[in-house]
Structures are given as C-alpha cells and as structure tokens.
Amino acid sequence: MKYSDPLLVGSDSGDHTKWGEVERILNMTAVRIQEMGGTVDIADVGTHQLPSGETVSLPPVILAEFERDPKKATLCIYGHVDVQPAKMADGWTTDPFNLTEIKGNLYGRGATDNKGPVLAWLHAVESYQATEKEIPVNIKLIIEGLEEVGSYGLLELTRKRNDSFFADVDFIVISDNVWATRNPALTYGTRGSSYFFVEVDGPKLDFHSGVYGGSIQEPMSDLIALLGSLLDHTGKILVPGVTDDVAPLTEDERKLYDNISFDLEEMKSVAGVKHFLQDTKEEVLMARWRNPSLSIHGIQGAFSEPGTKTVIPKQVTGKFSIRQVPNMDPPDVERKVRHLQQVFSTLKSPNRLRVTATVGAKPWVANLKNPQYVAGQRAVREVFGVEPELIREGSTIPIAQNFQEETGKSVMMLPIGGHDDGEHSQNEKISRYNYIEGTKLFAAYFYELSLVK
Amino acid sequence: MKYSDPLLVGSDSGDHTKWGEVERILNMTAVRIQEMGGTVDIADVGTHQLPSGETVSLPPVILAEFERDPKKATLCIYGHVDVQPAKMADGWTTDPFNLTEIKGNLYGRGATDNKGPVLAWLHAVESYQATEKEIPVNIKLIIEGLEEVGSYGLLELTRKRNDSFFADVDFIVISDNVWATRNPALTYGTRGSSYFFVEVDGPKLDFHSGVYGGSIQEPMSDLIALLGSLLDHTGKILVPGVTDDVAPLTEDERKLYDNISFDLEEMKSVAGVKHFLQDTKEEVLMARWRNPSLSIHGIQGAFSEPGTKTVIPKQVTGKFSIRQVPNMDPPDVERKVRHLQQVFSTLKSPNRLRVTATVGAKPWVANLKNPQYVAGQRAVREVFGVEPELIREGSTIPIAQNFQEETGKSVMMLPIGGHDDGEHSQNEKISRYNYIEGTKLFAAYFYELSLVK
Incomplete structure (x- = not known):
C-alpha cells in the first residue's frame, strides 16, 4: 500500500449511505497494522438511530497493539480515518480523493484531518522496525471512522474497555488538530x-x-x-x-501566551476585520482559548x-x-x-x-506538568529545533475530555498539521515537510516518553 | 355566462406564466360589459421586467363606460379579476376554481377577492336595466388583472388618462376589502x-x-x-x-370607534393571544388602523x-x-x-x-363629509337597516391613495365581503347573503349618489 492509497477512499461519514467506504478504510487500516505485526481487535459498537427513525449498524472501532513489554510505558494513539464531504464542485482545484502533490503540498480530503497523521503514526512505528531497534514504548491504537459526525459508540466502548484495553495505558495522545501559527505546538485544552x-x-x-x-x-x-x-x-x-x-489566570499561564508567534495584523487580514474585540495578541488568544x-x-x-x-x-x-x-x-x-x-x-x-x-460538552484542560507534556516538548525541540507553542483549541473536541474523564489517564494533543491546512475546507492539504517532520516528531516522542516515565 | 363562470378561470397573477389566464378573464369581462351595452377600451399598459431580467408584456386594463348623461354624476368603479394562488393541496375542501355552494356560502378562489364584488357591480347595473329604469348615475369601470402583484402599469395609466377617462369622474369607489365585523362597513383609510x-x-x-x-x-x-x-x-x-x-385624534374621530361592534374577547380567541398590547376594543382598533x-x-x-x-x-x-x-x-x-x-x-x-x-406607500384617509360617504351610509341603512361601521384598513392598499392623489377625486371603499371570508386563504368564500345584499347595496348606492351630488 502506498501512502496515498487511503486518500483514495471516499470515507465521508456525514452520509450514512457511505459508511461502506468507512468500513473499507477501517479494514485497510486493520490489514496494514497486522502486516506491521500488530494485533487487531475489530470492536463492534452497535447501532445508531438516524433522524429518520431508521436504525443502522455503526462501523466498528479498531483496537490494536504491538508487542507488549511490561517494563515499558504504554502509549495509546487515537486517530480517525473518516473525512468531511468533498467534491470538485465545491471548488477544489484537484480531485479531493486522489492525493496530488503541488509545490511541496499534498492535497486531498483527509490529508491533514486525519488520515495523514494516522499514517505518520504508523510510519513512526515502521521507522523503528526498519532499523531493527525496539520501539521504546508499548504502542496501542484506537482508530475510529465516525469522528466527523460525533464518534457514535466511542464513549460507550471506552467505558466498556476501561478495565481491559485501557487498563495498562499510561498516556493517550491525539494528533487531530493543527498548529496555531507557523511553529509546532502542543495542545493542552479545548473549550466546551x-x-x-x-x-x-x-x-x-x-x-x-x-x-x-x-x-x-x-x-x-x-x-x-x-x-x-x-x-x-x-x-x-x-x-x-x-x-x-x-478559572483565574495564573502568572504561569499568562506567560505561555508570550511565546506564541501569533501576528495580530496578519490575523486581522485573514479574518477580514478592522479590529478584534481585544487589543493585543495575548488578549485575542485568551478570548479564543481560555475565556x-x-x-x-x-x-x-x-x-x-x-x-x-x-x-x-x-x-x-x-x-x-x-x-x-x-x-x-x-x-x-x-x-x-x-x-x-x-x-x-x-x-x-x-x-x-x-x-x-x-x-x-465539557471543556478540557490538561496538566502541563505531566511527563507526557515534558516528553512532547523535548521531542519538538529535537526535531524542529524550537520550543513548541503551548496552545489550546477554542472549538469543542469532546474526545480528549472524554478519554481523560473516563480513563483517568493523561491526554495530550500533538498536532503535526500546519495552521493553513484548511481542514474541513476546499483544497485541504498537508505539506510534505509537516508530514515527514511530523513522522520524525512522533518517533522522537516515543523515545522521549520512554525516558520520562 | 353564469355567475360562477369567471371563477373557473385560474387567473393567478402571481405566476407570470399564467397571465394568459388573466387576459382570458379580462376578455370575458370585456365581452360581458359589451353585451350589457357598455363600451370598452382595452388599454395597453406596456411591459414589465421580471426579477430574472426577462421583459414581459403586461395584461391590459379595461376602461369601460355605460351611456353617459351629462346631467348625472359620474361614478368610476374599480375592481380586479386576478386572484391569489390556490390549489387543493394547500388544504382547500372544494376545488378552488369551481364555485361550490355549501350551506349558503359560495366557496372558490376570487369569490370575495375580487371577482364576486366585480360581478355584483355588474348585477347592480343589470338590475336597473331589467326594470327598464335609467341608471341614476353615469357608470365607468376600471378593471385590472394584476392587483395581487402590485397593479403594474395602473398608476401610469391613471396619470395618462387623468385628462380623458378620469376628467368627468366625480367619485371613485372600490369594493376590494371586507367588513371588520358582522356589520356592513364603509372604509375611509388605509395605512402606508x-x-x-x-x-x-x-x-x-x-x-x-x-x-x-x-x-x-x-x-x-x-x-x-x-x-x-x-x-x-x-x-x-x-x-x-x-x-x-x-394626526391628533379628534373627538369626532374618537366617537367613530364607539360604533364598531368589535368583540375584544372574540378577537383574542381568533388571534390566539392572551391579551393585545391595548386594553380596550377602541384602543386595539386605533392601534391597527390609525396609529x-x-x-x-x-x-x-x-x-x-x-x-x-x-x-x-x-x-x-x-x-x-x-x-x-x-x-x-x-x-x-x-x-x-x-x-x-x-x-x-x-x-x-x-x-x-x-x-x-x-x-x-403613503397612508390614505378620506374626508367622511364628502357626499359619497353620505350616499354610502344611506345605502347601507336602506339595504341592511343598520348604521354602517366607519372603518379603516391597517394594511396598505395603494390603489385608493393613488387614485385620490393622482385624480384629485373623492375615493371610497365600499366592501360587501364578510369579515370571515378568508381572502388570500384556503376556502375563500362569499356568503350568498352578502353577494345578493351586496348587489342591492351597490344599486341603492347608485341611487343615493344621484341625490347627494
């Protein structure tokens, strides 16, 4: 399988008549993991009632793991292989379901949200396998196909498998968002x-x-x-x-905003507004993320x-x-x-x-002092040579909060997509640079995580 | 031609592709007037640009008159033969374009708005002809087919014919609204x-x-x-x-409201509201008509x-x-x-x-002291044995104001439709009683008008 193959599947979960395509890509993913030596459990998550009253079977969720060593820390990676709808008539320049490289960017639906990052995780595992080095942490994967419509069945599955699949998990990582600026970032909160x-x-x-x-x-x-x-x-x-x-703003939290290379004038121009409700970069970011x-x-x-x-x-x-x-x-x-x-x-x-x-949906905020965040920061420094920006998302991504609340484990969001990737928009892309450096980041993160545990 | 024939024509002017039907009923009307001895001028009113940009020919306007005696006053009657859309699927109980009598009511699109009243005017003329009595006033008619969409071309025609058709007109009468209550009414104002x-x-x-x-x-x-x-x-x-x-409320005007047999509790129930913004019948009517x-x-x-x-x-x-x-x-x-x-x-x-x-659109109010209103009141008393209610319309009917402003003539609205006729709604009707007594009212009005001039 080439890295572009999963992009060929029109796994638009918004239309339940296309859930067959969602199942197809879940199967492709399961086969790929098995070929890499992983074991796969295709977990049934039951049925769903459509607004029409019709009851339909849900696509399953993939629970996978690679060889387990009880001495190592265990990382659970979450990703999804369904996508938002896309068609040429919406204004795409290239076929959204045929990955096309133009000037260093890889265009296609799912390139950044979230097929590209899912592949990057698998490549990071493969990079250790290729060098015949042991993966420094135990890897588990949870891959679903209904994220874009609300992850039907996932919360219930998390509860059911809390004492089995999740029992030995130390950290949960999600790479399903993008950087806030041109700099790499770790995401530690979402609004409810x-x-x-x-x-x-x-x-x-x-x-x-x-x-x-x-x-x-x-x-x-x-x-x-x-x-x-x-x-x-x-x-x-x-x-x-x-x-x-x-929550009151602490001095430690306030300082986090100084390091974000957000340009107020550029953002005004992107949004097409004469001014924001706040006057400074820091206040605008706080208004979007923590207020x-x-x-x-x-x-x-x-x-x-x-x-x-x-x-x-x-x-x-x-x-x-x-x-x-x-x-x-x-x-x-x-x-x-x-x-x-x-x-x-x-x-x-x-x-x-x-x-x-x-x-x-509840807001989510993580403890930045958790070793997972320390490892993430070190990995970014190593691969990109810069400090990561510690950011939040203003929008609501219930997965992080659900995982944290249901399993009690530390959760981190580790994006590799660029701020201009256009997830959910026409001409969604990931840059070749972000895709390759992102894969390196994930591999480095495995290593750093093994040191902090 | 039976009185029900004009109702068979689906002259819905809202859909310009049906303007052929509008022309057909205008022709039927013209023929009918000619058969009664009237002379008819089919006035071309030019073209109209649709929202699509397409230019279409407008249906003509009928200008007609019966034999003229310079010693008599001249009354110009306005009416329209186009209708609102109607179809069984909207919830009609009977075919809207096949006049159907049920328990003394005549159901059909246009029964009260405005084909029924137009026919009643012609019947009033015929009633004099049948008894071989002279019609006591000179009768002119202006009949259009685009009232429901805004009377395209009518204002321009009025201006063009001000020194010809309208020159010898003394009074203009319009019967294109309904009573406010169960009692007959004269209408002397509309809101802009x-x-x-x-x-x-x-x-x-x-x-x-x-x-x-x-x-x-x-x-x-x-x-x-x-x-x-x-x-x-x-x-x-x-x-x-x-x-x-x-305009400040005069004591004379205030008194007009005492005579209106409007029942506040019934109106609350019809509207489905617990209370109006005003507490008394008079205040509610003023809020709707004169404020x-x-x-x-x-x-x-x-x-x-x-x-x-x-x-x-x-x-x-x-x-x-x-x-x-x-x-x-x-x-x-x-x-x-x-x-x-x-x-x-x-x-x-x-x-x-x-x-x-x-x-x-400007508001319209008439001078109640004009002889036309005196004649109207006498005719109502004679036919119905009660004082007419002097009412206004809260909605905007630009025709009355346009005629008054352009020609400088006295304008009166003399409704014969019942307050529950459902113009523009499903199951539009006129009662057999209102239709026959309305015809008598128009005939009596001709006579009373000849006395006051």
Whole structure:
C-alpha cells in the first residue's frame, strides 16, 4: 500500500449511505497494522438511530497493539480515518480523493484531518522496525471512522474497555488538530459548549403585519429583547453568574501566551476585520482559548429569504451557544441561562417562552506538568529545533475530555498539521515537510516518553 | 355566462406564466360589459421586467363606460379579476376554481377577492336595466388583472388618462376589502408602509464560533442591538421623531370607534393571544388602523434551519417595516430611520452597516363629509337597516391613495365581503347573503349618489 492509497477512499461519514467506504478504510487500516505485526481487535459498537427513525449498524472501532513489554510505558494513539464531504464542485482545484502533490503540498480530503497523521503514526512505528531497534514504548491504537459526525459508540466502548484495553495505558495522545501559527505546538485544552434554543410562541397563525401590527406583542420583538440581553458590544456575557467559575489566570499561564508567534495584523487580514474585540495578541488568544464566549447563530421561524414579506411570525426560535472553559460546568451554565425567564417576565408578554439546551460538552484542560507534556516538548525541540507553542483549541473536541474523564489517564494533543491546512475546507492539504517532520516528531516522542516515565 | 363562470378561470397573477389566464378573464369581462351595452377600451399598459431580467408584456386594463348623461354624476368603479394562488393541496375542501355552494356560502378562489364584488357591480347595473329604469348615475369601470402583484402599469395609466377617462369622474369607489365585523362597513383609510433592510457586514467568511467566538464583534450581535433599539415591549416605536407627525385624534374621530361592534374577547380567541398590547376594543382598533406600527419580520443570512449550527454569520440583514398613518410621509420616515447609524456608532463595531428602504406607500384617509360617504351610509341603512361601521384598513392598499392623489377625486371603499371570508386563504368564500345584499347595496348606492351630488 502506498501512502496515498487511503486518500483514495471516499470515507465521508456525514452520509450514512457511505459508511461502506468507512468500513473499507477501517479494514485497510486493520490489514496494514497486522502486516506491521500488530494485533487487531475489530470492536463492534452497535447501532445508531438516524433522524429518520431508521436504525443502522455503526462501523466498528479498531483496537490494536504491538508487542507488549511490561517494563515499558504504554502509549495509546487515537486517530480517525473518516473525512468531511468533498467534491470538485465545491471548488477544489484537484480531485479531493486522489492525493496530488503541488509545490511541496499534498492535497486531498483527509490529508491533514486525519488520515495523514494516522499514517505518520504508523510510519513512526515502521521507522523503528526498519532499523531493527525496539520501539521504546508499548504502542496501542484506537482508530475510529465516525469522528466527523460525533464518534457514535466511542464513549460507550471506552467505558466498556476501561478495565481491559485501557487498563495498562499510561498516556493517550491525539494528533487531530493543527498548529496555531507557523511553529509546532502542543495542545493542552479545548473549550466546551452548550447550544441553546430560545423559543417564543405567540399567536395562532402567522399574521399580516398590516392587519395586526401595533396590536400584537410580536414573538420576534420579544425574542430580539431576549437575545439582546445576552451580551454587550464588548462581547461580555451578561447572563448573571455564567462566568463566575472561569478559572483565574495564573502568572504561569499568562506567560505561555508570550511565546506564541501569533501576528495580530496578519490575523486581522485573514479574518477580514478592522479590529478584534481585544487589543493585543495575548488578549485575542485568551478570548479564543481560555475565556468563554457567546455567539448568536440565527433565528428559525422568521422570514429569512431574500426580498420582502410583511409577516408577523407566530413562533420564532433564537439559537445561540456558549463556549465554556474550566471550571465552567455545562449543566450549571444551562441552569443559569434560564435567567432568560426573568428577562421575559419584564416584557409582560402574552407569549410563551421555552428555553432548552443541547450538546453540553465539557471543556478540557490538561496538566502541563505531566511527563507526557515534558516528553512532547523535548521531542519538538529535537526535531524542529524550537520550543513548541503551548496552545489550546477554542472549538469543542469532546474526545480528549472524554478519554481523560473516563480513563483517568493523561491526554495530550500533538498536532503535526500546519495552521493553513484548511481542514474541513476546499483544497485541504498537508505539506510534505509537516508530514515527514511530523513522522520524525512522533518517533522522537516515543523515545522521549520512554525516558520520562 | 353564469355567475360562477369567471371563477373557473385560474387567473393567478402571481405566476407570470399564467397571465394568459388573466387576459382570458379580462376578455370575458370585456365581452360581458359589451353585451350589457357598455363600451370598452382595452388599454395597453406596456411591459414589465421580471426579477430574472426577462421583459414581459403586461395584461391590459379595461376602461369601460355605460351611456353617459351629462346631467348625472359620474361614478368610476374599480375592481380586479386576478386572484391569489390556490390549489387543493394547500388544504382547500372544494376545488378552488369551481364555485361550490355549501350551506349558503359560495366557496372558490376570487369569490370575495375580487371577482364576486366585480360581478355584483355588474348585477347592480343589470338590475336597473331589467326594470327598464335609467341608471341614476353615469357608470365607468376600471378593471385590472394584476392587483395581487402590485397593479403594474395602473398608476401610469391613471396619470395618462387623468385628462380623458378620469376628467368627468366625480367619485371613485372600490369594493376590494371586507367588513371588520358582522356589520356592513364603509372604509375611509388605509395605512402606508415602508420596508427596511438593516445589513451588517463583518468578517470575510462565515466563521466557526468555537474558533473565533469571543474575539470577533459578531454582525449578529450588532444587528440584535440595532433591532432591539427600534421599539419597546409596549409596541412603542423608539426611533426618534418617527411618530411626530401622527394626526391628533379628534373627538369626532374618537366617537367613530364607539360604533364598531368589535368583540375584544372574540378577537383574542381568533388571534390566539392572551391579551393585545391595548386594553380596550377602541384602543386595539386605533392601534391597527390609525396609529403607526413597527414589525420585525426576520433576518437573512443567519442560520435559520432546524437543528444546530455553530456559525458566526459574516453578513446578516434584518428586515422590518413601519406601517404609516396620516400625516406621516414615507420619505421622511425613511430618513429618520437612518438614526440606526447613531445607535450603531455606540457599538464601536468594526463591521459595516447599510440601512436601505423599499416600498414607501403613503397612508390614505378620506374626508367622511364628502357626499359619497353620505350616499354610502344611506345605502347601507336602506339595504341592511343598520348604521354602517366607519372603518379603516391597517394594511396598505395603494390603489385608493393613488387614485385620490393622482385624480384629485373623492375615493371610497365600499366592501360587501364578510369579515370571515378568508381572502388570500384556503376556502375563500362569499356568503350568498352578502353577494345578493351586496348587489342591492351597490344599486341603492347608485341611487343615493344621484341625490347627494
């Protein structure tokens, strides 16, 4: 198998009719691991109910391991081989499912998210095998095919195998994100999230605003007032108590931000904004990574088409989400958001309000003093000759938090993708440089990990 | 031709590919008038550009008159023979284009809006012809086929024929609305309208709220603040100066509201609201008919589908409209709404705001002391044995205002449809009672008009 073969498989998990392709690449991966001398357990994770009500079988999860030496530390590597959808018509320059090298970049869906890094892990194992050196740590692998749709079945599998597969694991490593800048990074946190629906239900029917306008307290004006109470123009969340539990910034943590080679002017230009809500690089990064945020996404039920329509919508649902950071707790945040009922009572409205929450993923932060992070930093220094940037992700990646919470093991994210790889976008790529140096980084990490344990 | 024949024609003007059917019913109408002894001028009103850019020929407008006696007053009757769309799949109980009588009601698209009333006018003329009595006023007719889409070409035709067709007209009458209650009514006003687009344009792309949330001043939160500044929870418009020109309520006008047999509890039940913004019948009616109102219709560009999406929309456009009453002037209102720029400046936003207005139809109010209204009231008393309710329409019907402004003639709206006729809805109907008594009302109105002139 060439390194480009897995990229040929259209394992887009977003469309369940393509789960056959997901199973195909899982099988390719299992065969590859077996050919390398690993043992593979194809774990069944049951069924899933689609929104249509139909029940479908889930693609399995690969649990694998290489020869085990009880004297060595055990590293469990997580990766996924499913991808986001992609087609030429979306604006790709090259066939997304035929890996194409242009000027040192390898273009293709999954190149950076996450087939490329999964292959790099296998290459790192192979690099030891090729030199007939022992791999300095025991290697386990957990490879799934549904990450892009929410890792159905993985949490349950983790719980079930906690006392078997995970029992002797010392460290869990995930390489499923990208660097923040041009410099290599270790990722030690992700934000959590709760998603809210604010439904205001009014008259029996959609009314003509000419006929009823002025006599009806309109659900839309109630909703605008409710959404307007959530945050101010500086981005400050106004829901009482929601930010109370945000972990204070320690001096040690503050210093981490000094080392990140983030360029404020470049980021303004990339985002296309005249200014951010914060004035300095450090404040912008903290706003994105270690502070909570509230975004209003839209309104369902109102007139959203082009043109004009003079309607008083009878029922409208505002949608917003709150990104959460340690030590915020989604159920607690969801309870505090019910404060909207108090705001609503000041409107003296005849309409009915219903506030509901969904998602509720916890934030994750790791202990940077854990030996795993020390090993990671040393490996980066060795391969790239620079200090890694210690970064977080502002978005919500529940896997790290789930693994940490369920297994109690140390979890680290060790990205090898570049900040401009365009994961989830058109023309996703990984550079040849990142792919090769990333493989070296993983091999060096195995070695450093064996020293710190 | 039976009275049900015009209802068989699917003259839905909303779909320009059906304008052949609109021309067919205009021709049927022209033939009918000629058979009754009228002379007909089929007036060409030119072409119209569709949103697609395609230019199409407009259906003509019928200008007709019966034998003219210079000693008599001249009444010009306006009506339209196009209809709203209708199909069984929308939830009709009977074929919308096959007039069906059930328990004294005549169901069919156009039964009340406006084919039924047009036929009733012709029957009123025929009633005089049948008894070989002279029609006591000169009758002119202006019948169009594009009312439901905005009467393309009619305003220009009115201007062109001001010194010819309209020169000897004394009164213009329109029967294209319905009673407000179970009692007959004369309509002496309609509200005007301006429709606004509030566009906030921000970052280059739609962003992931996890990645950028907290660092970006989001167009949605700017827009929510802007829309929130427009009105308070009592329905009061907060845009400075917008309501300054509302005509003060005179004691004479206030008294008109006492006579309207509007039942507040019944209206609450029909609308499905626990309470209106006002406490009394009179206040609710004034809010709908003689006071301005502001309705927020929706937001374009944000997430409006079911489910969840964690997007920061890059550009969002809020849509609202202001219903206007004498002596408000749409261009002046549109200028005052630019106050949103001041509100926006307090948000210190890096985004760009653009406020634009469309529609701009003026409000209309007639002089109730005009002899036409006296004649209308006498005719109602004679046929129905009750005082007519003097009502307004809260919605915008530009025809009355356009005729009054362009020709300088007195305009009256004389509805014969019932308040529950369901114009524009499924199962549109006119009752046999309203249809027959309405015909009598029109005939009596001709007579009363000849006495007051």
